[in-house]
Amino acid sequence: MPTAERRLVTPGAELVTVTVVKLVAGIDSSTQSTKVLLVRADDGSVVGQAAAPHPDGTECHPDRWWEALSAAGRDLLERADAVAVAAQQHGMVTLDDAGAVVRPAMLWNDVKSAPQAAGMVAEFGGPAEWAARTGSVPTMSFTVTKLRWLAEREPEHAARVSRVLLPHDWLTWRLAGGGSAQDDAGAGGPSRAGQHSTAEPVTDRGDASGTGYFSPAANTWLPGYAERALGRPVSLPRLAQPAEVIGTTSWGAALSAGTGDNMGAALGMGLAEGDVGVSIGTSGTAFAVASVPSADPTGLVSGFADATGRFLPLACTLNAARVLDVTARMLGVDAPGLSDLALKAVAGAGGLVLLPYLDGERTPNRPAANGVLRGLTTSNATPENLARAAVEAVLCSLADAVDCLRPCGITPHRIVLTGGAARSEAVRAIAPAVFGLPVVVPAASEYVALGAARQAAWALAASAEPPPWPARPSVIYPAAALPGVREQYAALRDDAAAWQVS
Numbered sequence: 001m002p003t004a005e006r007r008l009v010t011p012g013a014e015l016v017t018v019t020v021v022k023l024v025a026g027i028d029s030s031t032q033s034t035k036v037l038l039v040r041a042d043d044g045s046v047v048g049q050a051a052a053p054h055p056d057g058t059e060c061h062p063d064r065w066w067e068a069l070s071a072a073g074r075d076l077l078e079r080a081d082a083v084a085v086a087a088q089q090h091g092m093v094t095l096d097d098a099g100a101v102v103r104p105a106m107l108w109n110d111v112k113s114a115p116q117a118a119g120m121v122a123e124f125g126g127p128a129e130w131a132a133r134t135g136s137v138p139t140m141s142f143t144v145t146k147l148r149w150l151a152e153r154e155p156e157h158a159a160r161v162s163r164v165l166l167p168h169d170w171l172t173w174r175l176a177g178g179g180s181a182q183d184d185a186g187a188g189g190p191s192r193a194g195q196h197s198t199a200e201p202v203t204d205r206g207d208a209s210g211t212g213y214f215s216p217a218a219n220t221w222l223p224g225y226a227e228r229a230l231g232r233p234v235s236l237p238r239l240a241q242p243a244e245v246i247g248t249t250s251w252g253a254a255l256s257a258g259t260g261d262n263m264g265a266a267l268g269m270g271l272a273e274g275d276v277g278v279s280i281g282t283s284g285t286a287f288a289v290a291s292v293p294s295a296d297p298t299g300l301v302s303g304f305a306d307a308t309g310r311f312l313p314l315a316c317t318l319n320a321a322r323v324l325d326v327t328a329r330m331l332g333v334d335a336p337g338l339s340d341l342a343l344k345a346v347a348g349a350g351g352l353v354l355l356p357y358l359d360g361e362r363t364p365n366r367p368a369a370n371g372v373l374r375g376l377t378t379s380n381a382t383p384e385n386l387a388r389a390a391v392e393a394v395l396c397s398l399a400d401a402v403d404c405l406r407p408c409g410i411t412p413h414r415i416v417l418t419g420g421a422a423r424s425e426a427v428r429a430i431a432p433a434v435f436g437l438p439v440v441v442p443a444a445s446e447y448v449a450l451g452a453a454r455q456a457a458w459a460l461a462a463s464a465e466p467p468p469w470p471a472r473p474s475v476i477y478p479a480a481a482l483p484g485v486r487e488q489y490a491a492l493r494d495d496a497a498a499w500q501v502s
Contacts, residue, residue: 139367308466
């Protein structure tokens with residue numbers, strides 16, 4: 001239960017009732033960093049938080065995540081009565097027979113398995129078959145394509161693989177005591193010194209739905225897909241129930257199953273019917289909670305499961321906040337400076353249009369794409385217009401992603417905007433006009449970590465539904481028309497398709 005009452009007898013023999021509030025910890029292990037929130041289990045109030053960075057890149061040894069978790073969790077985690085981990089989706093963590101990591105994890109933003117993705121879609125019956133079986137048509141982000149890449153490009157590593165985990169699975173396993181005591185102590189964090197754990201890896205249906213070898217509709221693994229990708233059978237983690245306690249930590253806290261970052265964000269934001277969550281972080285995502293599974297044969301929408309037993313159709317872009325970071329660097333300003341510049345330009349940036357596919361793109365599926373700037377003239381070549389074009393480009397790309405959800409039965413009534421770039425006043429002010437919908441910006445919070453904490457509180461309470469935490473304060477930005485902005489963006493996007501071949 002979130003709270004408990006204790007009856008104490010004072011020195012004067014007076015009986016005093018003291019309410020003890022349970023604390024839970026939510027962990028967000030993202031591409032760039034680990035964030036830890038310690039919150040009250042009864043209402044989600046944050047009582048402590050910390051963060052630690054990860055190395056940059058498209059591969060990362062999982063030990064770096066554990067080191068970051070140990071650093072960020074110091075003085076916080078061991079105060080928690082329950083813990084859950086939400087982490088970046090799709091990453092491939094490979095273990096050998098002894099549970100040792102075979103090679104650095106390939107992350108969601110690693111695009112080198114694009115040829116394998118295309119080959120596997122054709123080999124396994126085409127896009128419609130993939131969508132019907134797994135809810136999604138895999139791109140280079142999905143774990144199953146990374147398994148095939150490993151088999152083809154690093155057969156010596158593939159031969160050692162006994163088990164495949166996702167980033168959140170691996171961290172949850174380590175918190176449950178998986179791995180050697182020496183490794184735990186070396187990470188400088190919570191350890192089980194002198195113990196050797198037999199903990200088995202566990203995952204949840206939300207994160208599992210991003211692998212390409214899981215069926216959200218049937219709620220079961222498809223081990224044959226993983227086997228065909230790697231060329232031989234491979235062990236997969238046990239699938240836990242949404243509110244299940246799957247183990248305990250070294251200090252005795254209940255350990256929830258955890259989930260993927262997008263599922264954690266949806267749970268943390270408390271998305272309701274008609275809400276579309278749009279997160280502008282390292283990647284951009286548009287997602288909504290649904291009661292029925294989706295299966296988009298175009299591959300633009302991933303038919304994920306969520307963290308509650310429902311579903312989470314989602315469209316993802318590779319290019320989001322980093323586009324704004326790069327533009328700010330080009331202009332010699334910081335993020336607030338970029339926002340100020342963008343707000344000084346008129347809608348449409350004087351005809352300057354940016355296609356923001358700087359690192360390839362997933363929605364649309366153009367892994368070989370790059371950025372394109374169109375319409376540059378002597379009259380519009382100003383810092384203000386370039387800043388405005390960058391903001392509009394990111395928002396137009398995400399508006400395309402929102403539109404992809406509509407054929408899956410999602411009718412958006414409002415946008416709930418989160419992520420690091422949602423702190424930009426330019427992004428907030430321009431977003432309603434680009435989306436054509438009211439935009440709600442909740443108070444800044446680590447919503448992925450908050451969702452993980454809510455899942456931990458749910459497991460602690462053993463209730464039928466997640467705890468009904470109060471909504472965070474928010475600001476509503478009403479919609480206002482910006483004629484021509486999406487049209488000029490769409491023209492560039494469609495024209496570029498001719499030369500941005502896979």
